[in-house]
Amino acid sequence: MSESRNRAGVRLGIIGLGRGFMLTLPSLLAHPDITLFAACSSRSDARKRFEDDFGGIAYADYDAMLGNADVDAVYVATPHELHMEHTVAALEAGKCVLLEKPMAISLAQATVIVDASKTYGKTVIVGPSHSFDPAVGEALQLIKTGDFGKVKIVQSAYHTNFMYRPRRPEELDTKRGGGVIFSQGAHQFDIARMLAGGVGTSLVGQAGVWDASRHSETAYTGLIHFAGGAVANLTYSGNDFYDSDIELGSVSELGFPKNIDPGASRRMLSRLAGNDEANLKKIRSYQGLEVFRQSRAQTKNAEQNEHFGVWRVSLERADLMVFHDRIEVYHENGKYIHSVEGPAGATRRTVCDALVAAVNKDRTPLQIAEWAIGTLECCEAMIASSTDQQPVPLTLQTPVDGHPNLRF
Amino acid sequence: MSESRNRAGVRLGIIGLGRGFMLTLPSLLAHPDITLFAACSSRSDARKRFEDDFGGIAYADYDAMLGNADVDAVYVATPHELHMEHTVAALEAGKCVLLEKPMAISLAQATVIVDASKTYGKTVIVGPSHSFDPAVGEALQLIKTGDFGKVKIVQSAYHTNFMYRPRRPEELDTKRGGGVIFSQGAHQFDIARMLAGGVGTSLVGQAGVWDASRHSETAYTGLIHFAGGAVANLTYSGNDFYDSDIELGSVSELGFPKNIDPGASRRMLSRLAGNDEANLKKIRSYQGLEVFRQSRAQTKNAEQNEHFGVWRVSLERADLMVFHDRIEVYHENGKYIHSVEGPAGATRRTVCDALVAAVNKDRTPLQIAEWAIGTLECCEAMIASSTDQQPVPLTLQTPVDGHPNLRF
Known part of the structure; x- marks a missing residue:
């Protein structure tokens, strides 16, 4: 065996x-x-x-x-x-x-x-x-050196077409894990926690269903306060208007070259009738390797790393701008680029x-799982805070070992 | 008379x-x-x-x-x-x-x-x-058309060298109106209120003195909830690391072409001794028109509008990206550019x-004044919220006439 x-x-x-x-x-x-x-x-x-x-x-x-x-x-x-x-x-x-x-x-x-x-x-x-994305991991390594002091503010604002991709009904039902909070907050809160030290103490924010035809939350914005003093400032919009991927050289979340076309997914959905949306989703499932390879033929395998938009980490002694292929470090002595290796075909x-x-x-x-429950806690807290605009205490959080904010 | x-x-x-x-x-x-x-x-x-x-x-x-x-x-x-x-x-x-x-x-x-x-x-x-900046005024006019529905999220994240410009002592003393909250929040909260409808209901955020040698708050991040459903998500850093003006084609806050040089102001200050900082500030005062004209000779009068960084306004049916010289409108039918006229020498x-x-x-x-007290209330609320991470109710707020969020 x-x-x-x-x-x-x-x-x-x-x-x-x-x-x-x-x-x-x-x-x-x-x-x-x-x-x-x-x-x-x-x-x-x-x-x-x-x-x-x-x-x-x-x-x-x-x-x-x-x-x-x-x-x-x-x-x-x-x-x-x-x-x-x-x-x-x-x-x-x-x-x-x-x-x-x-x-x-x-x-x-x-x-x-x-x-x-x-x-x-x-x-x-x-x-x-996306917390496994190479640039995020390398940003955390830079943070852990302690060279730049403690993390103070972690910012992410990612605008995509998420809510206008073809969806099954449960993907548009918050109670069944649909909408941007469960699907995309799960990435964003995870990365924010990694970079900010892990132990959120409270979350305050506002999520909303901006388009009743999509049933579930299409966007949110909020803050997470962390033990050790960092605050994560996070916004996600899946409304298919502005597309943040332009900030990453028009490289998609999955590492592919991308034609930025605001509203294109909305326009496509509006042309569909009846069950077409569910059928469209179905052909994005596994249809066999040949179909897969054909569908990828136009773009080849991803040549760039996956990403979840640009992350801005402000520390006491530097700002880091985290892209898919590099981390730009801004500090007292100027700017330098920390390159991040590409995926070599396996993002x-x-x-x-x-x-x-x-x-x-x-x-x-x-x-x-013991870590991830803290990220899911942030998802539920975002929903709860949206009802009364009050901070929701977080109690299921676990630390990032070696994070400078947690050294006393 | x-x-x-x-x-x-x-x-x-x-x-x-x-x-x-x-x-x-x-x-x-x-x-x-x-x-x-x-x-x-x-x-x-x-x-x-x-x-x-x-x-x-x-x-x-x-x-x-x-x-x-x-x-x-x-x-x-x-x-x-x-x-x-x-x-x-x-x-x-x-x-x-x-x-x-x-x-x-x-x-x-x-x-x-x-x-x-x-x-x-x-x-x-x-x-x-900066709430008088032309692009901000035109963004508000676009919002007031109601064509894009209600404002949901207003985002601004402006990173400058503010705390490392030459300063008099009172400019580094929060109690005397120094630091980024009173000096720069006064711009940012003002613009946010204009675009979000004016009537903040609560503010939650975190400000901090990241560099004890500058005595007062060097950065903050926070949310303002508004009557009518908008949330403003605001970050300011005066730490002289990343410089947001690069997002506006390297045009400075005052409308001048700018050489982006992270950390340059910190390096200059670190070379000064004793009273040199106050003296440096003094020569930025009025020294006569001739001196003024000479100091401007290198760059001429500002050819571009003043600005306070890029503003992102997410409405129900569009995202607006507000720059100094244009507003980019992203919506279901694609992207278009709304141009904003230049200052013609009078920013x-x-x-x-x-x-x-x-x-x-x-x-x-x-x-x-009746409006501006609501902006100052946000400054004080940012300081108060930073002590306990709780939202501070806002009670001195006045509405923006004709704002779509306030039509019932």
Whole structure:
């Protein structure tokens, strides 16, 4: 068994062959220590193609897949509202889990996951998430040097078309984990916590449904106060007006060259009728490797790192501007550029590395369930604060080891 | 008297021939309906030069100047802590007042000014302020059309070298109106209120002294919630690291071409000894028109509008990006550019126009004392909220007539 694992690396079982899996697939394929070993999908065509493409075993029933002792780890990439059920089942079966963000759609569910992770002694990594993006990790390393003093203000304002991409109904229903807070706040709050030291003390903000036809929150703005003195100032808009990616040389969130076209997604949706939106979403799921490769043919694999917009970190003795490919450092002696290496075809390499290391018990990343519940707490706090404009105390927060704000 | 005024336009008396006067001087000189009629300064050399340069009457004692019945209006451009005394004296003497921001260093002082303005029936305009910048005014006009729905989020993050310019001691003492909150928040909160509808309901934020050698707040970040649903998300840093003016084509806050050089002001200050900083500040005061013209010779008069960084206004149906020379409108049908006319050599023309109109009783601008006390309230609230991270209720706020958020 041990020998077998060494040969195959981490034998991954995937629950859910949808959009999340599609986005991570290139990095999984490129990783030398990960094998696409098994998958579970309710779509028979997806199962057939998974077996043909990867020689893996495809299941209609996730319990059957989890019963396969050769599966070393499970990637839960199902709709948000199913995360708890699938993650707990995988933990019970003794598997490490890579769990798509948001980890769950409520703190109650997230608590069950955290408890199950402890009970069964298996790590849950919540990702892929943009907190795994290389530039974010390197910004944290710069911060940890302590050369620039404590972090005081972390700023992010990311404007996208998020709410006007083709959506399934649950993606437009906040109670089911839809809207920008659960889907995108899960990235933004995660990164903010990493850079600001991790331990939020309160969140105050305002989210809103600006377009009733999209049902769920389309934008929010808010502050998170942190132990150690930092404040994160965060804005997200998924309204398809201004597009922040222009600030990153028109490189998309996924690392692809991009044609900036404000309102284009709104215009496309407005031309659709009836069930077309759900069908459009469906073809963004896994349709087989050939279809995948054709769809990517126009742009090739991502040549740039993924990102979540520009991050501005103001410390006592420097401002850092964090882009996908560089960190600009502004300080008393001028400006210098800290370059960030490109993805070499695997934009999600860091989270895949983290998964392999966790399975091999080499190291555990920051973004495990015990950490991620603090990020989900921020999502719920943003919703709660929006009702009465009052700060919501945060109590489920964990620190970033070695962060200068937490050295006393 | 009436005939005399028609010939001379508004005969202006100035109290304080310092940096504030210097910055407004080109626009005063260029204005067809304003005459530099009298001035009051404690510096005899400045008085002599004022008389030589403008044929005006210079006083050592402001009461004497206020006793001159031919002075139509008074420009109070003294240190912040003297604003109340000078403004109330001018009102008592029956003059309209143009009062530099911040209007005072406490709400108690500001209340005295508001009351005196009512008692004596004379208008106090608080300005020049960047809320008079042409692009801000035109953004408000676009908002008032109602074409884009209600304002939801107003964002500004302006990073400058403010705290590392040469300073007098009181400019580094919060209690005397120093630091970024009173000096720069007075601009930022003013603009935010204009664009968001005016009536803040609460402010939550964090200000801090990041460099003990500068004594007063060097930066802040915060949110203002507004009646009608908008939230302003505001950050200011005067730390001389990142310089936001690069986002406006390297045009300075005052409309001049600028060499972006992070940390340069810190490096210059660190080379100074003893009283050099105060002396450096002094030569930024009025030294006579010839010195002024020589100092400007390198750059000519400002060819671009003044600004206070880029403003991002997110409405229900558009994002506006407000620059000094244009407003970029992003909406469902794409992007278009709304151009903003340049200053034609008088960057502060709008506030001068407002003064002339107020003296002539033609119209009153938004930025009178009754409005400005609401902006000062935000300054005090930022300080108060920083002590306990709690929102501070705002109760002295006045509305922007015709703002879509306030139509029910």
